[in-house]
Amino acid sequence: MTASRREILIAGLGAMAVAAIARPTVARAAAPFVQPPLPFAEKDLEPTISARTVGLHYGKHHKGYFDKLNDLVKGSEYETMSLEEVVRASAKREKDRKIFNNAAQAWNHNVYWDVLKPGGPQKPEGVLAEAIEESFGGFDGLKAQILATSDGVFGTGWVWLTKDSNGKLVLRGYQDADNPMAGGKPAILGIDVWEHAYYLDYENRRAQHVAALVDKAINWAVVAERIKA
Numbered sequence: 001m002t003a004s005r006r007e008i009l010i011a012g013l014g015a016m017a018v019a020a021i022a023r024p025t026v027a028r029a030a031a032p033f034v035q036p037p038l039p040f041a042e043k044d045l046e047p048t049i050s051a052r053t054v055g056l057h058y059g060k061h062h063k064g065y066f067d068k069l070n071d072l073v074k075g076s077e078y079e080t081m082s083l084e085e086v087v088r089a090s091a092k093r094e095k096d097r098k099i100f101n102n103a104a105q106a107w108n109h110n111v112y113w114d115v116l117k118p119g120g121p122q123k124p125e126g127v128l129a130e131a132i133e134e135s136f137g138g139f140d141g142l143k144a145q146i147l148a149t150s151d152g153v154f155g156t157g158w159v160w161l162t163k164d165s166n167g168k169l170v171l172r173g174y175q176d177a178d179n180p181m182a183g184g185k186p187a188i189l190g191i192d193v194w195e196h197a198y199y200l201d202y203e204n205r206r207a208q209h210v211a212a213l214v215d216k217a218i219n220w221a222v223v224a225e226r227i228k229a
């Protein structure tokens, strides 16, 4: 496939999904930043992820990032920015590392819950499947690279599906709260590999958790829409 054909494919991916699903619920208002509602019931990801893990992850960890962020930005220039703008601006300033960490984690989890929203196809379809074939040699290749990238994240972090400078889909591991959006790149699919995402259900078996999530919990229609966005 030529690069232009691939770009057309990727550019067109959202069109097939946009009619079927709602836009991602990513907060865009200025402070106070509001945690979006969980777009499904806590039990809806069982048995891949337990209701207890989802409840703690959303209700304690994700909520905590919003609470800390709102405290940290009071009286600062960040108060008037969107959440995405806070992430991008604070990423460049070492003195604002706490603001970046909490803003990025708030945003990362908005994406995470949206991509795990039940009801979509459990395998990539149509032009998304073709783009994955082009970039990873198919779904099995994508899954293998997700697992390898996850294994390469030391300690806490994320696996993100993004695009390289030629528009080709690529996977990258990011430490802690970091994500491609902070550097101006598409953050299409984020897989949380912090222990709080899986330890209650899988103990230290991160790879087992990530494999189950890729096989059973990702809404590939949301992923297709996010490629367009």
Ligand SMILES: [Fe+2]
Pocket: 057, 061, 109, 192, 194, 196, 197
């Ligand atoms: Fe998390």
